[in-house]
Amino acid sequence: APLRHYNFSAGPAVLPESVLEEAGRNLMSLGDTGVGIMEHSHRGKPFVAIIERAEALIRKIANVPDGYSVLFLQGGASLQFAMCPMNFLPDGGTADYLMTGSWSKKAGKEAKLFGKVHTACSSEATNFDRIPSPAETTYSDDPAYVHFTSNNTIFGTQFPTEPTPPGDAFLVCDASSDIFSRPVDVSKYGLLYAGAQKNLGPSGVTLAILRNDLLERKCREVPAMLDYKTYVEGQSLYNTPPTFGIYVLMLVLEWIEKEGGLSAIGERNEAKATKLYDYLDSSKLFKPTAAKGSRSLMNVCFVTGNEETDAAFIKYADERGLKTLKGHRSVGGMRASLYNAFPPAGVDKLIEAMQEFESTHA
Numbered sequence: 001a002p003l004r005h006y007n008f009s010a011g012p013a014v015l016p017e018s019v020l021e022e023a024g025r026n027l028m029s030l031g032d033t034g035v036g037i038m039e040h041s042h043r044g045k046p047f048v049a050i051i052e053r054a055e056a057l058i059r060k061i062a063n064v065p066d067g068y069s070v071l072f073l074q075g076g077a078s079l080q081f082a083m084c085p086m087n088f089l090p091d092g093g094t095a096d097y098l099m100t101g102s103w104s105k106k107a108g109k110e111a112k113l114f115g116k117v118h119t120a121c122s123s124e125a126t127n128f129d130r131i132p133s134p135a136e137t138t139y140s141d142d143p144a145y146v147h148f149t150s151n152n153t154i155f156g157t158q159f160p161t162e163p164t165p166p167g168d169a170f171l172v173c174d175a176s177s178d179i180f181s182r183p184v185d186v187s188k189y190g191l192l193y194a195g196a197q198k199n200l201g202p203s204g205v206t207l208a209i210l211r212n213d214l215l216e217r218k219c220r221e222v223p224a225m226l227d228y229k230t231y232v233e234g235q236s237l238y239n240t241p242p243t244f245g246i247y248v249l250m251l252v253l254e255w256i257e258k259e260g261g262l263s264a265i266g267e268r269n270e271a272k273a274t275k276l277y278d279y280l281d282s283s284k285l286f287k288p289t290a291a292k293g294s295r296s297l298m299n300v301c302f303v304t305g306n307e308e309t310d311a312a313f314i315k316y317a318d319e320r321g322l323k324t325l326k327g328h329r330s331v332g333g334m335r336a337s338l339y340n341a342f343p344p345a346g347v348d349k350l351i352e353a354m355q356e357f358e359s360t361h362a
């Protein structure tokens, strides 16, 4: 077997080994078709069966209610930052954004191109170390929608539960870094989107789940490729979709189902992250940066308080096969991303390395 390190990357990130092996086996020939998975037409029977199966698995795994569409888009979550307001934020209208990190700010910046943006809450004053409570969140009078980032990849914070939008505003969620990491109540959302490259598959595919009646709230003419309606009506096959990415996504969804679905995955994620936070809370050297009650189960950020010691630990860990632990520059220190496919043994290995390092550096 090829050498495989423990990969703590924030994204693109670790995928299940069984998925990588299965994808590898089908590169030269998808099943017995004699044509590789990347070489099949997106209109041919084999690929249409794959995209339909991917959609069916999403509906089953996330218990998607009737009246919602499952869409496979491109342009990453970043294009959704623009596509959502382009479709749903009228000129002169207001959308409310919960500012809990760099990605929420980027989303809000794009929305300003189309209408007004009201900051419903922000934790920027404390370097986004927490999720503001509902009591600290103030909505505008009549927002078109409320946008939030369920998990803040850079700062390692995560909403314990989703916010409740006022009036008939609908809820929009960027779930790029915690999609399908725990059970989700899709009925609470108008639009839920995520780049695939953390919990779902390779980069290049963006999953969106959209409540169909919202298409009636489209507020301006937009190019076909930026119109949700195009993807709803064309079953995400208006143009050539990222076929290989959708195939791998389908394999990841099969893996999620085999693992016991979102509640089993959620329990495993909770166990992995809790083990690491418990160690960090007891450590004399390492400290978690996110406030208790806001801590992400996906991205665990921690520091020693000394940049040189941080760098020394990152090197120490790297030499032991614990890769990509360097934190984002806006937080510094370390970030251990523990997405669905990250093995529990990798957490044990990291804690062991920290204990050893601590005994010589504390």
Ligand code: PMP
Pocket: 011, 075, 076, 077, 078, 079, 103, 149, 151, 152, 153, 154, 174, 175, 176, 177, 195, 196
């Ligand atoms: N939102 C969040 C929460 C992210 O973590 C990222 C990527 N790290 C993005 C948006 C941007 O995603 P993309 O690169 O797919 O545009």
